[in-house]
Amino acid sequence: MQSTAYAASRLDRLPLSGFHWRLLCVIGFGLFLEFFDLYTGGAIVGVLLKQGWSTLQLNALFGTLTFAGLTVGAMMAGIIGDRYGRRLAYQINLVVFGIASFAAAVAPDMYWLSAIRFMMGLGIGAEAVISYGMLGEFVPPGFRGRMLAFLSVFGNSAVFVGSLVNLWVIPHLGWRYVFVIAGILAITLWIVRRSIPESPRWLETKGRIDEAEVVLQRIERSVARGGELPSYAHEVPAPTPQVSIGVLFTPPILVRTLVGSAILVCIGFSIYGLINWLPTFFIQQGFDIVKSLTWTTVITLGGPVGSLLGVAVSDRVGRRPAIIASCVVTAVCGLIYQQVDSAFALMGVGFLLVCSIYVLVAVGQGAYVPELFSTSYRLRGTGVCMTAGRLASAGCQFFILWLFTKGGVLMVVGSVVAAQLLLAFAVWAIRIETRGKRLEDLDSGVPGAPTTERSHSYSSGQ
Known part of the structure; x- marks a missing residue:
């Protein structure tokens, strides 16, 4: 029995192909579903409040249990994915979310709906953790940054689609059918995802060499389509240690955990602490609802533009430069935002501010954070960072409200500026660049972490 399937070398020498794009679409649709659910859920509670089915307090409970x-x-998801496999974790989360979505459609009151909402969040909350980590383990180094960044485009597109669904379904069929649609989408995706292979890199770390070999041969046949594939280096990796989640909180991994968490916390604070509050801020400043929503729509168009910009720069300039630049641009736009008084200037600067925030989402959350951790604990590392970000997203609501009452929108924007500058310094200080490098060359120094006799850097041209 062979001791290795040479998974890293064989996957990293493959050209970008239809296999990779199909995998991107199947994984990306899961992120689409997560954002679709979050956006439609926010609209539904507004309708329930207006219909008298809910109250402000119950809406707050709904939101709290969602987060x-x-x-x-x-x-x-991180724990299950690292221990039992990426594929299994992917299937479990969709079953939980799908069943809970159908249950939400028949909830008898707001208390039941809020409790079911927790289960929906439990299922869909796994998507971002598994998606970025899993896709990165298949894609060659020269393309990994842009492919991972592209996943955020799926999420952003869900906001527009969700608004269309809300616009037609809720008035004509009722809010319960929105949950039915989410459940149908989840079950459909569950069926499609049954064809996704397990990560050969993960199988190899578990000593399941024969299974890794079968998956690798299937991928190679799909990519080659009867042609010749580039040769690969026969490098034997060192045995992979099976570490506990505690490794994330011990040197030298602790620094990576802190920086990864800082990226996700900053993203959560910027999006849920600023962007989502923009309509409220504008209305509180005396603008009418139509003007507020118009300005917000124009400004939030920076989201998909920023994501596409992240796709363009991730592999060209590198993760660290892109993250640092996005933070600095956000900070500069935030400072200018506080000084402008023209409506068009306000929308223009706001657009650039949102655009730069979503560059950080695409490059930082999508590519950089999963790359900071070794294969044996990649999902747990990403899961811990994602957990920190979501706690910050939920907890910042009251803090933002306090800032707004004390100093208005200027103080809120100022806090985002400070957070972005602190993050730029942290990413600069860690001095880890992942562009064009194999995941195995980025291992973080755990005793016994997998290493090879030689290291190779591949570019997209090979």
């Missing part, structure tokens, strides 16, 4: 489910789901 609680997302947080627990992220943590559990």
Whole structure:
């Protein structure tokens, strides 16, 4: 029996192909479903409040339990995915979310709906953790950054689609059918995802060499299509240690955990602490609802533009430069935002501010954070960072409200500026660049972590 399937070398020497793009679409649709659920859920509670089916307090409970489910789901996905496999974790989360979505459609009151919402969050909360980590283990180093960044485009597109669904379904069929649609989408995706292979890198770390070999041969046949594939280096990796989650909180991994968490916390604070509050801020400043929503729509168009910009720069300039630049641009736009008084200037600067925040989402959350951790604990590392980000997203609501009452929108924007500058310094200080490098060359120094006799850097041109 052979001791290795040479998974890293064989996967990293493959050209970008239809296999990779199909995998991107199947994984990306899961992120689409997560954002679709979050956006439609926010609209539904507004309708329930207007219909007298809910109250402000019950809406707050609904939101709190949603984030609680997302947080627990992220943590559990990391543990299950590293221990039992990426594929299994992917299937479990969709079953939980799909069943809970159908249950939400028949909830008898707001208390039941909020409790079911926790279960929905538990299921869909796993998506981001598994998606970025799993896709990165298949994609060659020269393309990994842009492919991972592209996943965020799926999430952003869900906001527009979700708004269309809300616009037609809720008035004509009722809010319960929105949950039915989410359940149908989840079950459909569960069926499609049964064809996704397990990560050969993960199988190899578990000593399941024969299974890794079968998966690798299937991928190679799909990519080659009867042609010749580039040769690969026969490098034998060192045995992979099976470490506990505690490794994330011990040197030298602790620094990576802290920086990864800082990226996700900063993203959560910027999106849920600023962007989601923009309509409220504008209305509180005396603008009418139509003007507020118009300005917000224009400004939030920076989201998909920023994601696409992240796709463009991730592999060209590198993760660290892109993250640092996005933070600095966000900070500069935030400072300018506080000084402008023209409507068009306000929308223009706001657009650039949101655009730069979503560059950070695409490059930082999508590519950089999963790359900071070794294969044997990649999902747990990403899960811990994601958990920190979601706790910050949920907890910042009251802090943002306090800032707004004390100093208005200027103080809120100022806090985002400070957070972005602190993150830029942290990413600069860690001095870890992942562009064009194999995941195995990025291992973080755990005793016994997998290493090879030689290290190779591949570019997209090979």
